[in-house]
Amino acid sequence: MKKAAILGAGSWGTALALVLADNGHDVRLWSHRKSLADEINERRQNSKYLPDIGLPDGIRAFHQLKEAAEDAAVLVVAVPSKAIREVMGEVRKHLKEPVTVVHVCKGIEPDSLKRVSEILTEEMPEELMKDLVVLSGPSHAEEVSLRHPTTVTSSSLNPEAAEYVQELFMNQHFRVYTNPDIIGVEMGGALKNVIALAAGITDGLGYGDNAKAALITRGLAEIARLGSAMGGNPLTFSGLTGIGDLIVTCTSVHSRNWRAGNLLGKGHELQEVLDSMGMVVEGVRTAKAAHQLAEKYEVKMPIAEALYQVLFHNQHPKTAVDSLMGRGRTHEMEDLVNIMENRLT
Numbered sequence: 001m002k003k004a005a006i007l008g009a010g011s012w013g014t015a016l017a018l019v020l021a022d023n024g025h026d027v028r029l030w031s032h033r034k035s036l037a038d039e040i041n042e043r044r045q046n047s048k049y050l051p052d053i054g055l056p057d058g059i060r061a062f063h064q065l066k067e068a069a070e071d072a073a074v075l076v077v078a079v080p081s082k083a084i085r086e087v088m089g090e091v092r093k094h095l096k097e098p099v100t101v102v103h104v105c106k107g108i109e110p111d112s113l114k115r116v117s118e119i120l121t122e123e124m125p126e127e128l129m130k131d132l133v134v135l136s137g138p139s140h141a142e143e144v145s146l147r148h149p150t151t152v153t154s155s156s157l158n159p160e161a162a163e164y165v166q167e168l169f170m171n172q173h174f175r176v177y178t179n180p181d182i183i184g185v186e187m188g189g190a191l192k193n194v195i196a197l198a199a200g201i202t203d204g205l206g207y208g209d210n211a212k213a214a215l216i217t218r219g220l221a222e223i224a225r226l227g228s229a230m231g232g233n234p235l236t237f238s239g240l241t242g243i244g245d246l247i248v249t250c251t252s253v254h255s256r257n258w259r260a261g262n263l264l265g266k267g268h269e270l271q272e273v274l275d276s277m278g279m280v281v282e283g284v285r286t287a288k289a290a291h292q293l294a295e296k297y298e299v300k301m302p303i304a305e306a307l308y309q310v311l312f313h314n315q316h317p318k319t320a321v322d323s324l325m326g327r328g329r330t331h332e333m334e335d336l337v338n339i340m341e342n343r344l345t
């Protein structure tokens, strides 16, 4: 039995607490809101994020970070990516021994353009972080909490750490693979949220399955193009954290990113949409980072760019779709053609 502290008692932190409790671990779930920690302890439920799911006694909630984290062997970071620096800055003051840090967040920081593992490396002193592992893949909290079959990937620069986390989380309902390509795993997980916002928009505009399939397929091409330019393994994008997560997020009503995009497509304003969600929509911040990364790495990302114009320059969603469809002719396998031509010259 391992002592695991989960930082963030939102949808995903709570669903992963259930997985770890099912596996017999001692789970401490930290919430920055006292009322939520009290509700979990007193009523064994998290009514805002996972209503109707009973939480076992093996999950104890804490409002004080020190109590939750000080003697944990594993820290699971499950707060929105924009809160990571603040939360880690606090938690590192309370750790006595080195811990395995598992992050389950899907985002990229605008301006610094850091992936979450890079932010954690900056925020956690080397002597306190035994290993750093990413757990990512097609996994909506609403289904994991119902113990519906789910598959994810554990990724770390240290293969033993990836296997340690695989063992920690894996059970009959929650199957965990390993993949050493941490860049590809993080880039796939973060960028699929950008494409899911776009998929929500086309659904909100009333377009159908053809548009959705186009977004998933051409969106994957953009993700793979940028992710590979940043050092990810191209094969990772055809795996769970690439096409797998893209499918689940673009096609599910559980997806916050798809739902937010859907409201935008129906004509609501961005701020109004974000206020109404009450949960994190990571794709908005990541869309800004993707725009900056595409410029930095000089890769073409027309869908991500169109979304950026809608989110940050008030472009009407219909105009964005029209301009995407009106671009000049190109070869579907443009990247492959470029690679072949470079080889021949």
Ligand SMILES: NC(=O)c1ccc[n+]([C@@H]2O[C@H](COP(=O)([O-])OP(=O)(O)OC[C@H]3O[C@@H](n4cnc5c(N)ncnc54)[C@H](O)[C@@H]3O)[C@@H](O)[C@H]2O)c1
Pocket (backbone or CB within 6 Å): 008, 009, 010, 011, 012, 013, 031, 032, 033, 049, 078, 079, 080, 081, 083, 086, 087, 104, 105, 106, 107, 139, 140, 141, 142, 278, 279, 280, 282
């Ligand atoms: N929900 C899912 O199904 C799912 C699945 C895989 C990955 N993720 C990723 O997990 C991360 C968390 O997502 P979520 O869905 O649990 O979000 P959520 O909105 O459901 O919950 C976020 C939690 O973090 C807390 N929080 C917000 N700001 C904070 C701050 N400044 N300090 C401390 N706590 C703060 C909130 O109160 C809430 O408890 C995201 O990066 C998301 O992409 C979510």
Ligand SMILES: O=P(O)(O)OC[C@H](O)CO
Pocket (backbone or CB within 6 Å): 106, 137, 138, 139, 140, 193, 196, 245, 248, 249, 254, 255, 256, 257, 258, 280, 281, 282
């Ligand atoms: O609800 P979303 O859009 O944040 O997606 C949640 C998970 O990342 C799906 O794998």
